[in-house]
Amino acid sequence: MKLKDIIQPLTIWKRVAEEPWTIKDPLTERPGADNYRGFHQNDFAKCIGCGSCEEICQNAAIDLVPVEGQEVKDGNSGLRPRIDYGRCCWCALCVDICPTGALTMSNEYTWIDDDPEVFRFTPGADKTKWQDDEKGYSRSEDIALINFDRIEMEEKAPEDRDKSFIEIVKGYNKEQAMLEADRCLECGLCTATCPAHMDIPAYIAALREDNIEEAFRILYETNPLPEICGRICTHKCETACALHNNGEAIAIRWLKRYIADQIPAERYKEVLGTEHLADPKIGHKIAVIGAGPSGLSAAYYLAILGYQVKIFEALPDSGGMMRYGIPEYRLPYDQINKDIDYIKSLGVEIQFNTRIGQDIPLEDLHQEYSAVYAATGLHLGRSTRIPGSDNSEVYFATDLLRKFTLGQDIPVGKKIVVIGGGNVAMDITRTLARLQNQKYGKVDITATSLETEDIMPADREEIVESREEKAIIEPGWGPQEIEIKDGKIAGLHLIKCLSVFDENGAFNPKFDANEKKFFKADMVVESIGQGMDLSYISDELKEKIKMGPRGRIDVNEGFQTSVDWLFVGGDIIKGPDVINGVANGHIAAKAIDKYLNAQKK
């Protein structure tokens, strides 16, 4: 032992007068750090109740509970996370994964109580003193546990596609589809928004597990036209996607297409387990009018229920608007055939070139068939009725598209104006642009709509692609007059449209007459919506059928009219779009089944 070792420790006495380290009042002096992971906060304005927080919580601390005042809306389940502080470990994974950024943490950290039951609360709904604290943990922009960016879809370059009608979208390859499917959070918010309530998370999950056949079966549970819907569906589901709030929604439509593309037509029956169905055995025969999406959907579900179904179609081929309204570059005919051929292979008969009402009276069908499902669609063009619209060079978009598909010659002007901002308007614009390209080697077509670009009803990509194909889109103008010179069209006069809908959301456009525009043109196409043609229903029958507002037929939940054997659905009731038609067909098929079963008893 050295003396130094005894003396040296004593030198510490020099610190005796230093300021103590002790915190005077720890309860008030020490707020948590700026990004401290304290107690939870939830911003109800952002929260959509997707349940990702519940899903990622490794302690099973989060429950989703309904909260008063939070309604169920499209893309919002109305449920809110309820956190059990008897489980939570403050890891903030729930905050990191929250797709909307609603869930955050304050830097408050003190909560004592003598009752263990109170440590369970719904941030945002239950009053807490930290709900509005600004400091605390929130998801850093630099990290992401989920991927907000969609896998880009490859398309043909504009210069490769603007002359022909080959399909533009290439479709995902396996790797891309897997990556896209991987982004799904499996919250299931999309299912409610889809008119057909397809089980989207389930088929995406099956795809992710590389189980294409299972995914395909899930598709057919609610939608017998996956190839078609996988291409041209209006994909309302994608607007409800949880990722849509902060990034790009899952490409649900393209994934559906990918799944359907993977199964070759000859394997359909094997995969779906319907090999035995070719010969229906249940006695009832059912007639379906119109081989469009709704008719086909109803026919499919009736067929797998074992009914003998016959479809009557006025046109020479099946598909309705899908074939005669949508150009081939969006929906190739072989894909339509793939879906429809499968339905036919289940024993569904289609009689073409037969117009009910003209060739066979509707009442006659009832003699032979136990029930009739009429899904005749909207095929009549609607006119703007502005001066000059009665000119022979003014056409309806639907007529042109139908004629073009039928192989007839359609007029192609050198300078064309299309009136309308919906998908049909884009379809005719791009079809005519291609024909102009083929005929004259250049494009000169303008599409104009009342709605400004942000509220144009057409799909965003349609507008973008039209522009890529050198068509001019001029949104926000109201057509006034088609100028006619010497019986020929000279052009279209327009005025600025200020708003389309009034405060109540009703169609009531307002214009600014001072701001004018004039498009030179030698051909005008009107595409401002379609009307239904109910002339096949005889007057006698019409009296029996209860009609609803605006000339629509009144139907019950199961699309049954007041004439009990007649079911009506599709675009003439709801829509217009394919997926609503499919949904209607599905519901009607089940309703017909129920109706016939009830009759039996």
Place this chain on the structure above:
Amino acid sequence: MKEKDIKIIEKEMKLANEGLPEMERDLFADDRPSRIEPLNKYLEQFLNWARARSLWILAYGTGCGAIELRPLMTARFDAFRYGIAGRPTPRQANVFIIGGYASLKTIKRIVRSYEQMQGPKYVIALGSCTINGGMYYDSYNTINRIDYYIPVDIYVTGCMPRPESLIAGFNGLKKKIQAGQCDGMNKYADNFDWYKANQKQIIKDWNMPDYNW
């Protein structure tokens, strides 16, 4: 009441100490815990005032929570100034801090240490694990709720609760003591059989006396 009946009742009131081998049974008492009844009102108030000012905690770090006891008891937070001190043995302590999860092996020691503490005694439970299992809710070796085995007076949330939370917990306990509402110990005496049954349900080899005062 006949003398015989009294004897039977007395016998029923005795604990069997079944976990102990025959020769050791005599070494341990077989009395049940008894309630501590408040004394005369003013005296009790004074006692509560005094009790609230000398919280001596048992230095038994039963789980992660022990890690924050060290900062609490050292220079930075210096809990000694609030009358909080650590004691090495249960006999000298009157506050038991359950530091989070309690494993099967620990809960046995917790019960025994708790029973050895002199009344009036208080329990502070830290963290999620004591409330509903916390992150070990699915573990085969940790209990989910401490209040099934010993009575708890104050819960402090957090994982881990910071020393500041702990100080807040102590303040809450003090208030409760001063108001004379800390009756965890009496609860234990009143529901002794229930607690014992819960304890024995998970502690399979009960090789200790039933009550260990």
Place this chain on the structure above:
Amino acid sequence: MNKISESKYKDFVADRSKYPEMENGKPVIDLDSHKFTKIWQGPQHPGVTGNMSVEIIVNGDEIVDAKTHVGYLHRGFEKLMERRRYIQCFPIVCRICVPEPDTNEYCVSAAMEDLAGIVIPDKAAWLRTLNLEMSRVAGFLMWLGGQAGSLGMGAIGQWTVAMRDYWLDLFEEMTGGRIYHMYMIPGGVRKNLPLGFKERVLQTVDRTYKLLDDIERVFLNNAIAKSRLKGLGIITPEMVSEYGIVGPTARASGIADDIRINQPYLKYAELEMKMLTSNIGDAYDRTELRFQELLQSLDLVKQILNKIPENGEIQAKLPNVLHWKIPAGQTYIKAESTRGEHGFYMVSDGSKYPRRVFARGASYTHAISVLEKLAVNITISDLAALMVSLHTCPPEIER
């Protein structure tokens, strides 16, 4: 022990080989002879490092046999991880070692990245290195207080634990958590450094230097510490590999094995550091070596702060973590914690959940085999000092 009395250690070792009688290399202990008493030290005992217990048999105050009992903190992490998704494993592992959680976080995240083939961005690697080194500082400070406290020098414990608290403040700022940081998420880290963080770390480093300067005088050069720690629990170089001893405990016996230098991970290859070893291997040597390592860690923190790039990604792109699958494989990731080699062995089977995760705590053997051997022939009062000098951390033993 016979060997020791003739070797270079003989100056330090008291001859305590009288009891008990040995028979075939095993002590003859007859409890009924009343020569021996069995005592449990722990789990409820201020002198044990955490919640463990040592069952000792004493003769007088000399320990003749010791058995370590663990399991008081067993939560079954490995089982729990088998039913948690990969991302969900990362917040729970830090609970495996409470004083120094970051090593666990790093190992489990790195194991996932290794199996999934993810390379973390440069800046994330730097931030992880900083976090690990800071946690080593905090861990050493905690240990230093414990070592002094085990000799009855409570004041030093007061200083170091309070100083550690200043480091915890830094962690809180950096990661959002005080004790459990949950910072090293698979793929990178969760947050960038806050503004002005570097300066605050440097201030704390300086403050720590000042404190360590005091402690060196008060504790390391203290006659009491020297006389009690010297010769206590000597670990010979042969014992190191026989008993799986790692870290500073092994280095104090002259085994030059530091994972940061020998198998550098993260950014340690870019830092200047030298292997610290010593050659006697008693408790005092270990204490001094750890003290030097603490100084070295402070120096590393300063180096890292100078080298962290200003900009850059902090997280590599992960697949959607809700259904993250890792291809089948196995890996072993290790890191140098304050106690030594801390490793995670992870086996994946291509599903969403790990097949098996095993956490190799550095003190797994220190607290059991080694302690049981070294505790023999020392006095009860030295047992606590010995335990702390082996730097045992019970939660990482039983997990």
Place this chain on the structure above:
Amino acid sequence: MKEKIDRLRKMVNVLQVVEKHPDLYFITLEGNQLVMALGYLKNTLNFKHLAFMQAVDYLEDNKFMLTYMVYNYELKANLGVNVFIDREESSMFSIHRLWEHAWQYQRELYEMFGIDFPGSPRVDEPFIMESWEEMPPMRRDFDTLAYSQKTYFPRPGRETNDPKEQMKKAKYPNYPDSPKIRRDDE
């Protein structure tokens, strides 16, 4: 490293070699040659440090995989040695004579997996668990959540809702399920 494994090959039958990293190899050996191989690795090839030994339960193959992680101070490299043993009558040769601390791992494996190591000191003493009566908990067929819920009184009052089901209840409760495909025998 390769050279060392080649030397090992001369001694024992090496079934598989995986290079995970230049300083981390995994080899698979036959169970009955394990002790010899480990002895050779330790004494001749200088893999002196046993970092750990552990088991992995492959329930579906009815096998346990034992992993011995050894480390060479000179090479600065780890070598993982895997052997597969039968799960039903799981037993393995003890290596407590090779490393003084190996008995700890063997005792843990005996308790947590039920793998026996005959001859290993204190192998059947309880290690971590106390009064454990169920099957060894680390076996994959032991359901820890079910056991916890059965035994430890989880606090009642928790209930959760699935967003998808909630929206169905609120928005389209009557939407038909997909019709079942008619079978011939119906």
